Amino acid sequence: MTAHYAIIGSGPSGMYAADALLEGVPGCHVDVFDRLPVPFGLIRYGVAPDHYKTKNTARQFARTLDLPTVRFFGNVEVGRDISLDELKTFYDGVVLAIGAYNDRPLGIPGEDLPGVYGACAFVGWYNGHPDYRDLAPLLDKDAVAVVGVGNVALDVCRVLAKTVAEMDESDIAAHALDAIQQAPLKRLHMFGRRGPIEAGFTPKELGELRELERAVAIIDPAQLPDQVDGEFEGREKGVKEKNLSIFKELAAHKAGIKPISLKIEFYAAPKEIFGKDRVEGIRMERTRVENGRAIATGETFDVACGAVVKAIGYFSKAPYGVPMNGGTIANVAGHVEDNLWVVGWSKRGPSGTIPTNGPESRDVMRKMIAEHDNGGKPGGEAADLLLRTRGVRVVDYPDYKKIVAAEVARATGGHPQEKFTRIDEMLAVLG
Numbered sequence: 001m002t003a004h005y006a007i008i009g010s011g012p013s014g015m016y017a018a019d020a021l022l023e024g025v026p027g028c029h030v031d032v033f034d035r036l037p038v039p040f041g042l043i044r045y046g047v048a049p050d051h052y053k054t055k056n057t058a059r060q061f062a063r064t065l066d067l068p069t070v071r072f073f074g075n076v077e078v079g080r081d082i083s084l085d086e087l088k089t090f091y092d093g094v095v096l097a098i099g100a101y102n103d104r105p106l107g108i109p110g111e112d113l114p115g116v117y118g119a120c121a122f123v124g125w126y127n128g129h130p131d132y133r134d135l136a137p138l139l140d141k142d143a144v145a146v147v148g149v150g151n152v153a154l155d156v157c158r159v160l161a162k163t164v165a166e167m168d169e170s171d172i173a174a175h176a177l178d179a180i181q182q183a184p185l186k187r188l189h190m191f192g193r194r195g196p197i198e199a200g201f202t203p204k205e206l207g208e209l210r211e212l213e214r215a216v217a218i219i220d221p222a223q224l225p226d227q228v229d230g231e232f233e234g235r236e237k238g239v240k241e242k243n244l245s246i247f248k249e250l251a252a253h254k255a256g257i258k259p260i261s262l263k264i265e266f267y268a269a270p271k272e273i274f275g276k277d278r279v280e281g282i283r284m285e286r287t288r289v290e291n292g293r294a295i296a297t298g299e300t301f302d303v304a305c306g307a308v309v310k311a312i313g314y315f316s317k318a319p320y321g322v323p324m325n326g327g328t329i330a331n332v333a334g335h336v337e338d339n340l341w342v343v344g345w346s347k348r349g350p351s352g353t354i355p356t357n358g359p360e361s362r363d364v365m366r367k368m369i370a371e372h373d374n375g376g377k378p379g380g381e382a383a384d385l386l387l388r389t390r391g392v393r394v395v396d397y398p399d400y401k402k403i404v405a406a407e408v409a410r411a412t413g414g415h416p417q418e419k420f421t422r423i424d425e426m427l428a429v430l431g
């Protein structure tokens with residue numbers, strides 16, 4: 001009997017899980033559901049548009065979706081168009097791979113003011129995610145503050161700082177490129193609660209700040225230690241040391257030599273975002289680090305800015321009554337309940353890169369196969385029938401290829417593609 005599996009979410013963790021199932025259960029059928037008409041999750045909508053080569057990881061996943069035993073159910077939101085219980089009835093095993101794309105709050109006064117954006121929304125906006133098409137961030141003042149010192153904070157600052165020419169080979173959404181180029185930006189501030197050694201940057205991404213055409217990255221040399229102390233070993237120590245040497249280069253830069261200054265400031269925790277009807281500035285509190293933790297000192301300072309982007313982490317939202325454990329779906333080694341399993345950011349939280357999801361998805365799928373490879377359930381046929389009766393316009397993989405072909409065809413300049421940023425536009429391509 002053929003085994004049928006459903007994966008909810010076509011991001012990296014879901015696609016690695018699909019590969020593992022196809023390898024582990026020869027002849028099985030795998031259906032990949034996504035709420036959007038286009039697959040690959042944060043590869044399309046998270047990875048920075050000027051890191052287009054990273055998005056090529058999706059090619060291996062595209063080959064998987066193209067296999068005759070794999071079916072893409074795009075434009076199908078589980079919980080809205082079809083329920084989790086229905087999928088559990090139709091499939092031998094169901095895998096939640098829905099990611100964790102909701103911004104963690106700062107929990108400070110003023111967070112709800114117009115002009116405050118989570119990185120999910122802001123990154124989604126410049127990457128053309130349909131949910132954030134109409135975000136229209138307030139970029140009408142000369143400064144933006146970004147809270148967080150990880151790679152996503154770097155992405156946000158870099159995309160804001162780059163010129164049209166520097167973005168020419170990117171797939172940034174046209175509406176965002178226009179808005180950024182029209183913004184009168186002079187200052188970008190990046191704040192970290194802890195010190196330079198604790199920052200989550202990777203050296204390659206940090207190093208890119210040295211090469212910006214219209215922005216100079218600066219750091220107060222007094223915030224930098226002479227060397228990396230602490231209990232770091234091996235690769236982690238190497239990363240910290242490389243970061244420190246780049247920080248030292250940035251500390252030698254002079255503010256004002258380029259039109260935009262991008263200041264990385266450590267030991268500063270957000271205390272309040274202030275403004276009458278919108279963001280007018282952010283109040284920061286100095287910290288010191290003890291045993292790796294930021295301790296507030298009571299000393300504050302204000303930075304005037306027109307927008308604040310929070311890049312401090314993400315959480316998964318409880319889908320369809322599934323038990324949660326903080327910001328992740330409660331599970332034991334990937335098992336949630338019955339024939340339901342979980343992988344990726346919705347399982348372990350927002351950590352790691354695209355490849356990090358591979359070994360974990362394979363591991364969880366091995367366990368799932370051991371318990372649910374018996375077959376006997378109807379699989380995609382039943383799901384298809386139900387979705388048809390409900391009038392859901394399922395976007396399959398050939399449909400997706402048409403959407404991408406149209407995006408490539410309408411791209412201008414050096415841009416590899418100009419994404420459609422509304423679901424209606426994507427469906428219109430399909431007639």
Ligand SMILES: Cc1cc2nc3c(=O)[nH]c(=O)nc-3n(C[C@H](O)[C@H](O)[C@H](O)COP(=O)(O)OP(=O)(O)OC[C@H]3O[C@@H](n4cnc5c(N)ncnc54)[C@H](O)[C@@H]3O)c2cc1C
Nearest residue numbers: 009011012013034035041042046078098099344345353354
């Ligand atoms: C801003 C940002 C930039 C990043 N840049 C890089 C980078 O440059 N390089 C790198 O290696 N890693 C990068 N990462 C990390 C990488 O994107 C993640 O490791 C990876 O995407 C996590 O995969 P996932 O499958 O768990 O989640 P996701 O990629 O978020 O995929 C989840 C999928 O589930 C779908 N979904 C959600 N709910 C439903 C539902 N109810 N029904 C159906 N479908 C649903 C979503 O539409 C989405 O397609 C970045 C992350 C972020 C946030």
